[in-house]
Amino acid sequence: MRHSAHNTLVHSSDPFPTRIFITGQWEIDLLSDTIRCSPEVDEIFGQTRSYFSWRLNAALNRFVSEDRSSVRDELEQARSTGSIEFEKRIRRVGDGALRWVHVKGYTSYADGKPVRMAGEVIDVTEWRLSEDRRRDTEKMEAIRRLCRRLSHDYNNLLMVINANLEMLNEQAEHSPKALRFFTAARDGVDRGAQLNHKLSVFAAPREDSNETVNIGHLLLSLERPLRDAVGEAIEVRLIPGAIGESCKADAQELKAAILSLAINAREAMVTGGVLTISTLHRRITKDFAQTLGIAPGDYLVVSVSDSGVGIGPDIAARVFEPLFTTKRGGTAKGLGLSQVYGFARQSGGFVTIESELSHGTTIFLHLPLSPTMSSTAYL
Ligand SMILES: Nc1ncnc2c1ncn2[C@@H]1O[C@H](COP(=O)(O)OP(=O)(O)OP(=O)(O)O)[C@@H](O)[C@H]1O
Ligand SMILES: [Mg+2]
The missing domain is CATH 1.20.5 (Single alpha-helices involved in coiled-coils or other helix-helix interfaces)
Known part of the structure; x- marks a missing residue:
């Protein structure tokens, strides 16, 4: 997950894990600042075995910039307190996903001097998110x-x-x-x-939509309005998925939702940037569906991503609330994202947000995949 401090609806890039907790062992030689770790640590950090032994600084750099200095402080304090325990975010190598890790360990001393720290690290992302x-x-x-x-x-x-x-x-x-x-x-x-x-x-309460929307066609029809809405300083990239992908939703409401997200993106990229809209499939398992109060099954995800200012943790926790806005003095009512939220729920879907300050924001709009398409989607 990119950022999520208080993780409201903020989710990992891979919210469909096969393993809920991965636990690895680590050991830091405080005299040489070298870390040795078990293969699970590599799996958590998404790195290859070449990192079997790595430098402390390289490990620190895996933590997101907002969290890095507090991790450094924790390590420093653990030299004298004798123990360490924290939960922070790392950026996984390879897929760039942001993950929550729980780190716990103890310091060993020789002649009263700290020489070694050892413990375990657990990827707790899915647990936190659920x-x-x-x-x-x-x-x-x-x-x-x-x-x-x-x-x-x-x-x-x-x-x-x-x-x-x-x-x-x-x-x-x-x-x-x-x-x-x-x-x-x-x-x-x-x-x-x-x-x-x-x-x-x-x-609005949940309603079964009889309408089937071909997302590729819908995005094409939105190309011009989207470019007009965001202006020339922003590059628009439309990446519709497989031809024929369809979902169950009200087409007009879906267009309005995407445009509203694009306008938010524009307002987050005042000096220009990139707006990317793409689609993908997700199969939502029973457990995961339960935490969201939706039906398990196949969903079409429309993701709207910007390279703008990003959203801090406290604000991210509130953005879907009606009348919540950080925009002062204009016509903003704080109703854009709450409408998108309501539309998603009404359509039997849900919406999540992933954001990191200074890096940008992605909104994932999940809508039930049209039944006629779901059989072909996994061929
Ligand atoms: N793409 C984004 N990047 C950064 N912040 C965002 C983004 N989208 C939404 N936000 C934050 O979420 C808040 C709520 O967004 P929402 O669309 O609900 O309301 P608004 O844009 O402020 O007003 P309205 O949509 O009614 O004109 C915004 O005020 C802003 O702080
Ligand atoms: Mg808005």
């Missing part, structure tokens, strides 16, 4: 229920105001001043209705 996902899903579903209720009541209020305004309409026409007040009030009702529509998309 726990985080379960908690995040529960939180978001509670917010959705609340919004559903609010949006319903709010809509009723708007209808009452609107009905009364309609009755005033004729009288207002005879007085320019009254007409101005009437128009301002009606504009307010219209804006309220738009806001409520966005909230209701977020809060």
Whole structure:
């Protein structure tokens, strides 16, 4: 996973593990700063056996830059405290995936001087993610229920105001001043209705879509609007997967979701960058599906990736909440990602985010693969 401190819906590049915990042994010779480790450590770090014995600095460089200095501090302190234990993120060699590792060990001394540290390292990514996902899903579903209720009541209020305004309409026409007040009030009702529509998309209950969307065609039709939306400073790369890939979703809502993600990407790349939209298949296992409250099965993943400023851990934990925005002074309402979230849930799918400060952000929109296609997808 790229970053995820508080890992809301932030997931690994490979969220479908075959092994939940991999544990390896390590040993640091503090006099030469050399590490020896078991093959499992290589597996966790994604490196070949040539790293059987490596330098401490090389190991530190595997940790993401945000975490590196605190790992260094932990190691330093363990020289005097005698023990070490922390959970930090590494970037795996090869596939570049960000993973959580739990490191634990003890220091040995000779003549009162620290000479050796040894212990184990466990890749705890999947465990953390499933726990985080379960908690995040529960939180978001509670917010959705609340919004559903609010949006319903709010809509009723708007209808009452609107009905009364309609009755005033004729009288207002005879007085320019009254007409101005009437128009301002009606504009307010219209804006309220738009806001409520966005909230209701977020809060909408699950519905089985009868529509099958060919994602390749949909992305092609979006090419021009996407380029227009992000401007010339941003390169747009569209990488649709296999020809004929289809998912079950409302095509218009899906287009709106991708455009909204592209606009967020643009706002994260003010001096230009690359926006990449690609698709892939994922098979979601029963255990993993349970943590997300969705059905196990085959999903089409539309990933929207930017090379922008990235999102810090605290903010990443909140981005899907309705009305959450960090954009001040503009028209941003903080409803873009919550709509994408609601659309995904309504379609029987889900959405996750992967981000690293200064490196960029990827949103993974998972939608149920169209049944007619799922049989051919794995041929
Ligand atoms: N691609 C991205 N890169 C960096 N930060 C992002 C990205 N996408 C979303 N965010 C963060 O998530 C917040 C919420 O995004 P969301 O799309 O829901 O609302 P918004 O863009 O602020 O407003 P609106 O979409 O209603 O115009 C943003 O304010 C921003 O802080
Ligand atoms: Mg937005």
